[in-house]
Amino acid sequence: MAHIGVATRLVNERQCGQETANADLECSSSRYYVLIREAESYAKKHRIARTYGTNRYESLLKDSEVDAVYIALPNGLHHSWALRALNHGKHVLVEKPMANTAEECRELISLAESKGLVLLEAIHYTCCLHPSRFHPALQRFKEIVAGGELGAIKRVKAGFAVPSVISGLFFLKDDVRFDFSLGGGVMMDMGEATAVGHPADSPNIDKSMNAHLVLPSSVSGDLYVDFSMPGWGPFGMIPRALKTAVVVELEEGTVELTNFPLPHIFNTITIRPKIGKKRTESVYRFKDGRGEEWWTT
Ligand SMILES: NC(=O)C1=CN([C@@H]2O[C@H](COP(=O)(O)OP(=O)(O)OC[C@H]3O[C@@H](n4cnc5c(N)ncnc54)[C@H](OP(=O)(O)O)[C@@H]3O)[C@@H](O)[C@H]2O)C=CC1
Ligand SMILES: O=C1OC[C@@H](O)[C@H](O)[C@H]1O
Numbered sequence: 001m002a003h004i005g006v007a008t009r010l011v012n013e014r015q016c017g018q019e020t021a022n023a024d025l026e027c028s029s030s031r032y033y034v035l036i037r038e039a040e041s042y043a044k045k046h047r048i049a050r051t052y053g054t055n056r057y058e059s060l061l062k063d064s065e066v067d068a069v070y071i072a073l074p075n076g077l078h079h080s081w082a083l084r085a086l087n088h089g090k091h092v093l094v095e096k097p098m099a100n101t102a103e104e105c106r107e108l109i110s111l112a113e114s115k116g117l118v119l120l121e122a123i124h125y126t127c128c129l130h131p132s133r134f135h136p137a138l139q140r141f142k143e144i145v146a147g148g149e150l151g152a153i154k155r156v157k158a159g160f161a162v163p164s165v166i167s168g169l170f171f172l173k174d175d176v177r178f179d180f181s182l183g184g185g186v187m188m189d190m191g192e193a194t195a196v197g198h199p200a201d202s203p204n205i206d207k208s209m210n211a212h213l214v215l216p217s218s219v220s221g222d223l224y225v226d227f228s229m230p231g232w233g234p235f236g237m238i239p240r241a242l243k244t245a246v247v248v249e250l251e252e253g254t255v256e257l258t259n260f261p262l263p264h265i266f267n268t269i270t271i272r273p274k275i276g277k278k279r280t281e282s283v284y285r286f287k288d289g290r291g292e293e294w295w296t297t
Contacts (some may be wrong), residue, residue, distance in 0.1 A: 002066045002090075004057055004081055005073040024211030057081065061088040068118070071095060074176035079104040086111045086119065096123040101184045136291050137263040137283040141246075144255050146272060151251030153219050159243035160190040160261060161208075161226035166242075171227055178202035190225040 060066060061084055068091035071081050079099035085092045086108065098121045100107045112119035145153065162170050171177055174281040177184045185191075207228060213221035224243065231239045247256045251272035259266055269281045285291035 002060050002063070002069045003083075004060065004069055004071045019275035040228070058084075061085055061090060067091060068093065070122070074179070075188050076100060076179075076181060078183070079108065079218065082108050082119070086115060086117055089115065091118040093118075093120050093122055096121050097183070097188055100188070135263045136286045137257065137262065137267040137269065139285040139286070140281065141255065141257045141269050144269065145248050145250070150253040150255065150271070150273060153248055153250050154204065155219065156221045156246065156247040157249070158222070158246040158260075159224045161224060161229040161240075161243040163239045163242060164228040164230055165239045167228035177227070178205050186225050186227050190227070 041127050061069070069085045071078055071085065071092060071094040073081060073095070074094075075097055078094050078097070082092050082094045082098070092108075092112070094108075098119075099108060108119055175184075176182045177186075177189050180203065184202070185204075187206055191209050191211070208226040209223065211221075211223040213223070217222065226243075226276075229240055229243070230236045231272055244261050245258045246260055247254055250274070253271065256268075256270045256272070257263075258268045258270075264284065267282055269283065269286075270278060272278045
């Protein structure tokens with residue numbers, strides 16, 4: 001497994017290292033001279049066997065010892081590097097969103113299929129399709145919702161929003177998320193999981209999004225994502241709490257999962273039936289014992 005881009009800041013590098021620790025070979029590739037040092041110290045820390053220097057993404061892809069690549073580049077570069085990696089016969093784990101447009105995603109999917117390669121988007125919190133993969137808390141959440149104890153689903157509400165008072169700690173002024181040419185914007189970033197002046201006021205970048213989804217079924221959906229959620233009260237001076245929860249409203253009650261983006265740090269699943277007692281669970285491992293506390297994706 002080779003990393004393209006060391007993605008040191010918001011992708012949890014400790015986990016990237018641990019999750020690929022059992023791979024036969026790990027290689028890391030970095031663009032700029034100054035970042036080569038970062039890539040090398042990252043490699044040393046995580047016992048990565050080989051690093052490629054300046055402009056070496058291409059040579060990494062030509063390395064016949066590399067079977068699979070993890071693409072942790074800014075959004076706008078996912079499609080082109082995933083395409084190249086697949087064309088070099090590599091399996092691809094690509095950060096979310098897989099690409100900038102649905103058309104680009106279709107192109108990657110059909111190429112992977114035609115070559116018999118794995119193409120997987122690194123998004124643990126929406127991948128509930130496979131019964132045994134991804135984070136156990138998400139699987140348990142799905143099991144409760146689909147299990148029928150609270151009847152049919154009526155509405156789903158998801159929020160992922162960082163309060164303005166701490167936004168600058170999460171997102172630096174020159175963050176790739178504020179660069180339109182790199183596929184920036186909150187919908188592409190946090191909206192994929194689920195507007196007010198930020199220090200980085202970049203052109204063409206959406207910083208907050210409220211979406212109401214009307215689905216073919218009778219279920220409706222509401223999403224709220226925000227890089228810099230304003231406070232409330234006089235002059236918006238009272239900060240709001242970080243939002244990272246999804247609530248499913250069913251006929252007979254609600255089920256809420258808190259901290260879906262980072263469920264390994266903590267998670268709670270709260271079941272509130274209309275009749276009867278509320279109960280709460282936290283899930284870090286699969287029922288069969290698999291899983292580690294640090295497991296994210
Ligand atoms: N699944 C998850 O939970 C999360 C996923 N992400 C996703 O990971 C991806 C990377 O995000 P994040 O780690 O925060 O980004 P960073 O800016 O921290 O890292 C991006 C990496 O891309 C490389 N890069 C290559 N070309 C460019 C360029 N033109 N401009 C800037 N960087 C470049 C850089 O490595 P170098 O220069 O060394 O090649 C850099 O290390 C995004 O797609 C994001 O959506 C982020 C956080 C969590
Ligand atoms: O988990 C996350 O938290 C912050 C976001 O900017 C990031 O891309 C996302 O995946």
